[in-house]
Every structure is written in structure tokens, then in C-alpha cells.
Amino acid sequence: PAGERTQRIKEIAELLQLTPYLDRRPRALSGGQRQRVAMGRALSRSAQLFLFDEPLSNLDAKLRTEVRTQIKLLHQKLSMTSIFVTHDQTEAMTLADRIVCLEAGRIAQIGTPEELYNFPRNVFVATFIGSPQINLLEAEGHGHTLTLRDGQVLKMPCSIAALEKKRRVLLAIRPEDLTDESRMNSTDVFQPLEISHLLAETVGSDTYVIGELGGTRLTARCASAMRPDLGSRLRLHVNVGRLHLFDPETSLRI
Structure with missing residues (x-):
């Protein structure tokens, strides 16, 4: 009518x-x-x-x-x-x-927003979903240990079957899982990671610290009051229970 x-x-x-x-x-x-x-x-x-x-x-x-x-x-x-x-x-x-994420015209992953964010199937999905973009680092994995290019070591809460033998991996860390001491909590497992500070971007509620590790640029989501000195060596903390590992050759999740 x-x-x-x-x-x-x-x-x-x-x-x-x-x-x-x-x-x-x-x-x-x-x-x-x-x-x-x-x-x-x-x-x-x-x-x-x-x-x-x-x-x-x-x-x-x-x-x-x-x-x-x-x-x-x-x-x-x-x-x-x-x-x-x-x-x-x-x-x-x-x-x-539900999201259908396409890579070069092919379906890379189908799932809820939470599934794509927390469990990306490959590097493309991991880097496409999330802002600032996820950090990617080359590492060598063995059991529950990850050795980064500059020699720093991260130990995951448990061993991964795919890392029973030593192999190269691509380590992905979301900016919110790389932070300063004030953002740490008692429920997650954190381990220290040192980076060279390049610059800081304050957005009100947070300060995004951009640094470098082994020639790779990283972004960390830190407290808004954080004001590191330019060029200083920063001791940040990684939530090792929320790391993502990918095969550097296939780009698929390990």
C-alpha cells in the first residue's frame, strides 16, 4: 500500500x-x-x-x-x-x-570475526585482520622454545608437536600482546623482549611504540603515559600464550 x-x-x-x-x-x-x-x-x-x-x-x-x-x-x-x-x-x-576472507580471488578463511582474529589460518589473514597490523618475526622453533634473529629467546607455555624437530618459523605477535609492564596481568604468561625504540604515537588511551628487533620493525601497544627516549633500548613484555606461528614457506598456521 x-x-x-x-x-x-x-x-x-x-x-x-x-x-x-x-x-x-x-x-x-x-x-x-x-x-x-x-x-x-x-x-x-x-x-x-x-x-x-x-x-x-x-x-x-x-x-x-x-x-x-x-x-x-x-x-x-x-x-x-x-x-x-x-x-x-x-x-x-x-x-x-561471519567473514569470508579472500586472497587473490580464493577463499583464505571463513569464520567469525573472533576466529579470524585469534586463529588466522595463514599469514595473509593474520596481517589483513587487525589494526595496527600484526608483527612478524623470523625465528627458530624447537619444542617450546623460540630463538629470534638477534638471539633473544621466548619460551611458550607448552611444547608444540610441529616443533619436535628444530625448524624455521614465522612468529606473529599482535601489538596488544607486546606491551609495557603496567599492562601485564596475573592471568597470562609474559616474557621480556628488548627492542630498540624508534618513535611513539600517542592516541589518547594508548601509546603505540614503534621499535626494531633484528632489523624488523615492531609495534607495541603500551600505556598512554609511556614516553620512551628516542633511540633507547626498551624492555617490553610478550604474552607468550597468544603467539601465532606460521610456516615461512607455505604461510600456513602451525
């Missing part, structure tokens, strides 16, 4: 912040506004499946965050099945119930 259709248009226009522009012609709209109109047209239909092909790509940062939240709320309210295509891992992580 016409009345229901008009009401639905009003609801969707309000949801997408398009109400002031309903009387405008397409040429009078900005690129971001046209993008939202296209989304509104799709949402106005009673479809069983919605396909969103990078709908937020032309929006500015503030509006992108707002519309992303609105899409999530709308999805929960209407329980609609949607396929959302994006190159932005933040959009994928915040919007998806």
Missing part, C-alpha cells in the same frame, strides 16, 4: 540522514549522499538477501562510522541476511557475523 511505502521511505531516509534531501534531484546530491540513496533504495525492498558492494567507500570518516553503526542496528532490527563486500577490515570485523 502507498501509505506503508511512504512511511517506510521516511523511516529509511531518517535512518540514513537523508530526510532534508528527499526533494532534491540526484545531480544536486554529493557522492556520499548518492551512495546513501542507493542503500536506501535497497533497504526499501522486502528482499530475502541484500548485497552491499562497498557502500561506505565514498563517505567521509565521521559519516562512515555513523552509517556503519546504522547498518548494524538495522540488521539486528530486521534480522535481514546481507552480503557485505569491503576492503576495510574494520568494516568486516564490526559488521559481520
Whole structure:
């Protein structure tokens, strides 16, 4: 019925912040506004499946965050099945119930956002999901011991069957699992790791410390009050229970 259709248009226009522009012609709209109109047209239909092909790509940062939240709320309210295509891992992580991560046109991994973040199947997934990007270090593994290129040693909580014999591995550490002493807790197992400090980026709640180890650049998520001296040798701490190991030849998880 016409009345229901008009009401639905009003609801969707309000949801997408398009109400002031309903009387405008397409040429009078900005690129971001046209993008939202296209989304509104799709949402106005009673479809069983919605396909969103990078709908937020032309929006500015503030509006992108707002519309992303609105899409999530709308999805929960209407329980609609949607396929959302994006190159932005933040959009994928915040919007998806399940993610299909593609590498060179092939499926690299399918799973929940938590599964892809905590148990990436290969190096591509590990580096694509998460911001700042996961740290990668070359190491030699044997049993529960990892020896880094500069000679530092990390001991994991338990031995890994795949490391029964000494072999090269690619060690991956998320920035939040490489931190300063103030961020350590009693429930996880931490071990010290020294890096050469290059610079620090303060973002309010955290300070991201960028350093170097054996010629490889690392990012550590530290307390906001941390202000290391440029070029100093920093003693950080690794949550060894949350390390990721990959085969350097196949890039697959060990």
C-alpha cells in the first residue's frame, strides 16, 4: 500500500540522514549522499538477501562510522541476511557475523570475526585482520622454545608437536600482546623482549611504540603515559600464550 511505502521511505531516509534531501534531484546530491540513496533504495525492498558492494567507500570518516553503526542496528532490527563486500577490515570485523576472507580471488578463511582474529589460518589473514597490523618475526622453533634473529629467546607455555624437530618459523605477535609492564596481568604468561625504540604515537588511551628487533620493525601497544627516549633500548613484555606461528614457506598456521 502507498501509505506503508511512504512511511517506510521516511523511516529509511531518517535512518540514513537523508530526510532534508528527499526533494532534491540526484545531480544536486554529493557522492556520499548518492551512495546513501542507493542503500536506501535497497533497504526499501522486502528482499530475502541484500548485497552491499562497498557502500561506505565514498563517505567521509565521521559519516562512515555513523552509517556503519546504522547498518548494524538495522540488521539486528530486521534480522535481514546481507552480503557485505569491503576492503576495510574494520568494516568486516564490526559488521559481520561471519567473514569470508579472500586472497587473490580464493577463499583464505571463513569464520567469525573472533576466529579470524585469534586463529588466522595463514599469514595473509593474520596481517589483513587487525589494526595496527600484526608483527612478524623470523625465528627458530624447537619444542617450546623460540630463538629470534638477534638471539633473544621466548619460551611458550607448552611444547608444540610441529616443533619436535628444530625448524624455521614465522612468529606473529599482535601489538596488544607486546606491551609495557603496567599492562601485564596475573592471568597470562609474559616474557621480556628488548627492542630498540624508534618513535611513539600517542592516541589518547594508548601509546603505540614503534621499535626494531633484528632489523624488523615492531609495534607495541603500551600505556598512554609511556614516553620512551628516542633511540633507547626498551624492555617490553610478550604474552607468550597468544603467539601465532606460521610456516615461512607455505604461510600456513602451525
